[in-house]
Amino acid sequence: MSSIADRLAGIQTRIAEAAARSGRAPDAVKLVLVTKTVEAERVREAIRAGQVDLGENKVQEGRAKAAELADAAVRWSMIGHLQTNKAKEVLTFADEIQSLDRLSLAVALEKELQKQGRSMDVLVQVNTSGEASKFGLTPQATAGFLKELKAFDSLRPRGFMTLAAFTPDADVVRACFQRLREVRDRAVQDAPGGAQMQALSMGMSGDFELAIEEGATIVRVGSAVFGARPTSDAHYWPGVAGTHAPKP
Numbered sequence: 001m002s003s004i005a006d007r008l009a010g011i012q013t014r015i016a017e018a019a020a021r022s023g024r025a026p027d028a029v030k031l032v033l034v035t036k037t038v039e040a041e042r043v044r045e046a047i048r049a050g051q052v053d054l055g056e057n058k059v060q061e062g063r064a065k066a067a068e069l070a071d072a073a074v075r076w077s078m079i080g081h082l083q084t085n086k087a088k089e090v091l092t093f094a095d096e097i098q099s100l101d102r103l104s105l106a107v108a109l110e111k112e113l114q115k116q117g118r119s120m121d122v123l124v125q126v127n128t129s130g131e132a133s134k135f136g137l138t139p140q141a142t143a144g145f146l147k148e149l150k151a152f153d154s155l156r157p158r159g160f161m162t163l164a165a166f167t168p169d170a171d172v173v174r175a176c177f178q179r180l181r182e183v184r185d186r187a188v189q190d191a192p193g194g195a196q197m198q199a200l201s202m203g204m205s206g207d208f209e210l211a212i213e214e215g216a217t218i219v220r221v222g223s224a225v226f227g228a229r230p231t232s233d234a235h236y237w238p239g240v241a242g243t244h245a246p247k248p
């Protein structure tokens with residue numbers, strides 16, 4: 001069996017190759033290594049291999065793991081659905097929140113950040129698949145949301161995040177990524193402070209190369225490095241059946 005370091009290197013190579021296909025430098029795409037359900041000691045192997053950016057879907061697990069790995073120079077991205085009453089707790093470990101999907105969450109985060117005298121990079125989550133099980137704003141609602149976000153001094157919108165449809169149909173998946181890119185392009189042109197919103201977080205173990213071809217600047221990959229998870233995906237994305245296994 002290959003090691004975590006070997007698989008990580010393999011993913012980095014595939015990222016670099018996909019970036020080259022889309023006419024970009026290898027370092028134009030950042031890998032956020034998703035560590036949910038993975039115990040801290042295995043995450044440490046990835047850190048020893050040079051991985052810096054880590055992602056967690058749930059606040060409690062992220063907080064606990066970040067505490068276990070407090071000695072490591074890493075950055076944590078919150079990538080999962082956030083309850084408003086977890087705003088304070090997520091700020092104990094997250095360096096960035098990719099799953100900002102509604103005004104009430106912005107209000108809760110802003111209030112807590114003000115109290116702490118800090119600010120935070122955020123990505124706006126967009127539902128590009130139209131699936132009811134996916135969180136995120138509709139593409140149509142995004143421009144209005146960005147205007148409202150201007151009033152939140154502690155939140156720094158840096159771009160957008162999405163989960164594509166879970167389907168083997170590459171055209172459907174690609175259309176989701178294209179939709180997010182269109183939302184981004186429009187925001188960069190029209191939104192207040194739009195030039196700062198270039199980030200496109202899209203693509204997971206099964207579809208990150210497609211996402212990079214469509215312009216991803218951040219990919220979120222877990223099981224392709226750590227192996228299949230013991231938990232069903234319904235635990236993270238309500239309404240999703242079984243596990244969203246990466247293509248071999």
Ligand SMILES: *Cc1c(COP(=O)(O)O)cnc(C)c1O
Nearest residue numbers: 034057079204205220221222223
């Ligand atoms: C789990 C998760 C990922 C990574 O999924 P893999 O298929 O294991 O790569 C990406 N994004 C989010 C929001 C996740 O919860």
